[in-house]
Amino acid sequence: MKKVSISDIARKAGVSVSTVSFVMNDKAVKMRISREVIEKVENVAREMGYRPNQLARGLRTGKTKTIGLIVENISNAFFATLAKSIEDEAKRYDYKVVYCSTDNDEEKARDLINMLSQRQVDGYIITPTLNLAEDLRKLQAESKPVVLIDRYFPAHTEIPAVLVDNYEGVSRGMEYLLGKGYSRIALVTIETEMAHMKDRVRAYRDALDRHRLEVQDRFIRIVPYNSDHEAALQEVTQLLSGAGVVFDAVFFLTNYLGVLGIEVIKKLQIKVPEQLAVLCFDDNDIFRLYTPSISVIRQPIEAIGQKAVSTLMDRLRHVGEDSVPANAPVQLQADLVKRESI
Amino acid sequence: MKKVSISDIARKAGVSVSTVSFVMNDKAVKMRISREVIEKVENVAREMGYRPNQLARGLRTGKTKTIGLIVENISNAFFATLAKSIEDEAKRYDYKVVYCSTDNDEEKARDLINMLSQRQVDGYIITPTLNLAEDLRKLQAESKPVVLIDRYFPAHTEIPAVLVDNYEGVSRGMEYLLGKGYSRIALVTIETEMAHMKDRVRAYRDALDRHRLEVQDRFIRIVPYNSDHEAALQEVTQLLSGAGVVFDAVFFLTNYLGVLGIEVIKKLQIKVPEQLAVLCFDDNDIFRLYTPSISVIRQPIEAIGQKAVSTLMDRLRHVGEDSVPANAPVQLQADLVKRESI
DNA sequence: GGTGAGGGCTAAAACGATTTAGTCGGCTTT
DNA sequence: AAAGCCGACTAAATCGTTTTAGCCCTCACC
Numbered sequence: 001m002k003k004v005s006i007s008d009i010a011r012k013a014g015v016s017v018s019t020v021s022f023v024m025n026d027k028a029v030k031m032r033i034s035r036e037v038i039e040k041v042e043n044v045a046r047e048m049g050y051r052p053n054q055l056a057r058g059l060r061t062g063k064t065k066t067i068g069l070i071v072e073n074i075s076n077a078f079f080a081t082l083a084k085s086i087e088d089e090a091k092r093y094d095y096k097v098v099y100c101s102t103d104n105d106e107e108k109a110r111d112l113i114n115m116l117s118q119r120q121v122d123g124y125i126i127t128p129t130l131n132l133a134e135d136l137r138k139l140q141a142e143s144k145p146v147v148l149i150d151r152y153f154p155a156h157t158e159i160p161a162v163l164v165d166n167y168e169g170v171s172r173g174m175e176y177l178l179g180k181g182y183s184r185i186a187l188v189t190i191e192t193e194m195a196h197m198k199d200r201v202r203a204y205r206d207a208l209d210r211h212r213l214e215v216q217d218r219f220i221r222i223v224p225y226n227s228d229h230e231a232a233l234q235e236v237t238q239l240l241s242g243a244g245v246v247f248d249a250v251f252f253l254t255n256y257l258g259v260l261g262i263e264v265i266k267k268l269q270i271k272v273p274e275q276l277a278v279l280c281f282d283d284n285d286i287f288r289l290y291t292p293s294i295s296v297i298r299q300p301i302e303a304i305g306q307k308a309v310s311t312l313m314d315r316l317r318h319v320g321e322d323s324v325p326a327n328a329p330v331q332l333q334a335d336l337v338k339r340e341s342i
Numbered sequence: 343m344k345k346v347s348i349s350d351i352a353r354k355a356g357v358s359v360s361t362v363s364f365v366m367n368d369k370a371v372k373m374r375i376s377r378e379v380i381e382k383v384e385n386v387a388r389e390m391g392y393r394p395n396q397l398a399r400g401l402r403t404g405k406t407k408t409i410g411l412i413v414e415n416i417s418n419a420f421f422a423t424l425a426k427s428i429e430d431e432a433k434r435y436d437y438k439v440v441y442c443s444t445d446n447d448e449e450k451a452r453d454l455i456n457m458l459s460q461r462q463v464d465g466y467i468i469t470p471t472l473n474l475a476e477d478l479r480k481l482q483a484e485s486k487p488v489v490l491i492d493r494y495f496p497a498h499t500e501i502p503a504v505l506v507d508n509y510e511g512v513s514r515g516m517e518y519l520l521g522k523g524y525s526r527i528a529l530v531t532i533e534t535e536m537a538h539m540k541d542r543v544r545a546y547r548d549a550l551d552r553h554r555l556e557v558q559d560r561f562i563r564i565v566p567y568n569s570d571h572e573a574a575l576q577e578v579t580q581l582l583s584g585a586g587v588v589f590d591a592v593f594f595l596t597n598y599l600g601v602l603g604i605e606v607i608k609k610l611q612i613k614v615p616e617q618l619a620v621l622c623f624d625d626n627d628i629f630r631l632y633t634p635s636i637s638v639i640r641q642p643i644e645a646i647g648q649k650a651v652s653t654l655m656d657r658l659r660h661v662g663e664d665s666v667p668a669n670a671p672v673q674l675q676a677d678l679v680k681r682e683s684i
Numbered sequence: 685g686g687t688g689a690g691g692g693c694t695a696a697a698a699c700g701a702t703t704t705a706g707t708c709g710g711c712t713t714t
Numbered sequence: 715a716a717a718g719c720c721g722a723c724t725a726a727a728t729c730g731t732t733t734t735a736g737c738c739c740t741c742a743c744c
Contacts, residue, residue, distance in 0.1 A: 056700035059397045080417040398730035
């Protein structure tokens with residue numbers, strides 16, 4: 001049983017391929033095909049189980065109705081949820097999404113863009129790595145719209161971005177901790193030059209400044225980027241051995257670091273929140289279910305996904321019109337979810 | 343800046359498109375293209391930043407080097423990990439995977455198969471829904487190989503499947519519980535006719551039989567398939583209110599049910615393992631980090647992914663040769679991971 | 685000097701659709 | 715009755731590749 005093509009239908013229905021094409025694309029009326037022929041063709045197509053070949057269609061029209069989604073790691077809960085929301089939203093526009101993970105590897109990211117470009121996706125939604133801006137500019141120059149998510153390039157406002165308001169989110173968290181009387185607040189972050197993380201750290205420092213508290217380097221732990229699970233655990237363990245004596249609260253700046261933190265807290269048997277108040281940026285099932293449950297700054301993941309898709313669709317609609325307007329990244333507000341850990 | 347095609351290169355290098363094609367596909371030597379022409383073409387291609395259009399290539403060759411992966415829900419940790427392992431493994435064969443979630447909706451599954459078929463994927467790896475066998479047979483009849491994962495159709499051995507040995511895994515878990523002296527063991531499962539779950543339940547019953555223990559219906563909770571989070575919580579809550587008095591151990595038959603169980607255990611403040619021993623089929627980060635940590639029967643996810651891909655590649659290699667040999671599903675052994683909950 | 689055998693390349697068909705520019709016969713219109 | 719128009723279709727080009735069949739040249743050989 002072979003695939004049936006438009007010309008198989010044409011032959012069987014005794015009409016030309018053009019006619020079949022018009023009927024299949026609802027252009028029959030515009031092309032003044034008669035009622036009877038339309039029905040004839042539709043019937044034959046149904047009988048034969050015709051399904052248009054999207055490769056051929058894409059080749060001819062130059063549009064594949066597909067968007068490429070590149071995230072850091074699809075098996076991370078945050079990105080998985082984001083991906084799902086993007087997929088669902090895209091479907092509402094009748095677009096399909098194909099996703100890939102960079103594992104935060106610059107070279108891999110470039111390869112993926114390449115691969116997606118070869119497969120002729122119409123546009124991209126990307127969690128960029130540090131030095132990707134130039135490649136993304138090239139994409140845009142080829143009339144392939146790009147929307148960044150989760151991260152952005154402050155120096156490249158011609159690439160639209162949708163993300164949480166990191167500065168505001170961390171500020172809110174800090175005010176909450178400070179308001180509860182904690183003044184010796186440790187910070188666990190990840191080593192990166194990317195702006196979104198810098199914003200989070202800046203918010204931490206500014207909050208302490210506002211309250212006339214000194215920023216102490218020994219309170220800050222920067223986990224190196226490529227450290228494996230063991231090494232990262234080690235880092236956090238070192239910091240947290242000072243819990244309760246050197247500092248009285250800890251703020252984890254990412255989901256992943258928070259989970260790591262829990263693992264260490266469990267191992268060191270630190271009492272939360274008596275010895276140590278805990279707050280984490282970004283939610284996770286574990287935080288909700290852990291005892292004590294962990295308070296978090298929650299990103300509006302669904303909203304980010306939806307806004308990213310609608311922004312991309314917008315660009316897709318105006319593709320070809322040259323002047324791409326520069327605009328500041330869209331920054332959505334985070335929620336503070338209060339639980340038992342503080 | 344427009345895309346550059348093979349004929350742009352041909353023009354610039356002063357040769358024919360065929361020649362360029364041969365060079366780009368390493369067929370230059372076989373086609374006796376001279377050293378100089380090869381170099382010339384390669385240089386021009388590099389300079390112009392040529393990337394083959396995979397749509398055109400796929401249209402011509404009938405192969406897209408793409409495999410379609412359909413899982414139940416990509417944002418579930420089990421499937422996310424499985425998907426990642428399949429993607430990584432596929433890359434080793436130089437294949438790309440595009441994934442989709444059925445949300446366990448039969449109709450959606452059919453739509454997805456349709457969509458992937460229109461996009462001309464070369465083969466499929468699928469977590470099937472109950473009545474999908476017929477559709478899958480049709481795919482195979484179109485020479486599109488299919489490999490099932492996680493689930494299988496006992497009545498259709500012509501569709502290869504790769505999954506954990508469910509019966510053996512649950513048996514092992516039951517022997518462990520029984521060996522520790524627990525005899526009143528509750529079971530939480532999900533309502534489904536699918537064979538893999540039936541195998542798990544059968545293993546539970548057989549184990550009790552072997553130990554001359556009566557299977558009691560009030561010990562078994564079947565969560566309806568389409569219940570939302572609240573309703574499911576309700577079900578489990580009802581069962582677990584008997585914990586410690588009516589029964590002394592509980593075996594959750596899926597990842598998702600186990601997480602639900604933890605939520606209820608936390609709410610009801612059940613002491614684990616003093617009041618209730620807990621075991622779950624299938625691991626999850628939460629089980630490792632929860633206090634007390636939860637013992638599990640762990641599926642060899644990586645191995646399942648790898649075996650599924652290699653099985654598919656095998657079929658792909660022999661596509662066209664009619665007689666598809668029937669063979670029993672490949673069933674991989676699960677591990678018992680002992681933690682604090684029993 | 686005609687024949688055959690490579691060597692080095694190209695022409696053109698094909699994949700399955702979309703889309704532009706007709707064709708053709710009958711009916712109005714003047 | 716010639717010209718134009720309209721309704722209902724179709725022919726053929728096109729998208730970017732791959733691949734088969736061949737073309738033309740040079741050289742060896744008898």
